[in-house]
Amino acid sequence: xxxxxxxxGYSEGYVxxxxxxxxxxxxxxxxxxxxxxxxxxxxxxxxxxxxRTGGGATHMSLATGLLNNQxxxxxxxxxxxxxxxxxxxxGSGGWGGWLTGGDGGLEGSAPSRGGTQTAGGxxxxxxxxxxxxxxxxxxxxxxxxxxxxWFGGGGRRN
Numbered sequence: 519x520x521x522x523x524x525x526x527g528y529s530e531g532y533v534x535x536x537x538x539x540x541x542x543x544x545x546x547x548x549x550x551x552x553x554x555x556x557x558x559x560x561x562x563x564x565x566x567x568x569x570r571t572g573g574g575a576t577h578m579s580l581a582t583g584l585l586n587n588q589x590x591x592x593x594x595x596x597x598x599x600x601x602x603x604x605x606x607x608x609g610s611g612g613w614g615g616w617l618t619g620g621d622g623g624l625e626g627s628a629p630s631r632g633g634t635q636t637a638g639g640x641x642x643x644x645x646x647x648x649x650x651x652x653x654x655x656x657x658x659x660x661x662x663x664x665x666x667x668w669f670g671g672g673g674r675r676n
Contacts, residue, residue, distance in 0.1 A: 559651075566657070579594045614665045619632025633668065
């Protein structure tokens with residue numbers, strides 16, 4: 519039975535503009551199964567095989583671009599992390615959001631780590647770590663990738 523990926527984060531805030539201002543909104547895409555591309559706006563990819571990809575982040579910025587674009591980050595108003603992907607047969611994806619995203623779980627094994635406000639989450643067992651605006655990729659089939667966020671979660675190799 520396939521496992522569930524983690525849920526995306528939630529953010530809210532208030533801002534007042536004194537003049538007409540353009541705000542750019544990038545809505546994160548859902549991660550998927552048997553897809554090599556992660557969710558829109560930073561979801562980690564699965565570079566081979568049939569693992570599950572991470573969901574992308576949603577953010578609002580005064581500059582156009584995805585969350586891995588420095589200009590968009592410098593002008594960001596709000597961000598909510600995407601959930602991590604789950605392995606096909608066991609484990610679960612970590613949630614996106616809070617000060618630290620949730621760790622990806624796998625019974626009896628070290629988890630991939632959620633991203634924080636200052637660093638990407640560590641990949642588990644050879645998986646790639648998350649980076650600014652980008653979830654870590656899973657670099658082997660039947661593995662799970664990290665969700666996008668201010669700093670993305672780590673991916674998993676095995």
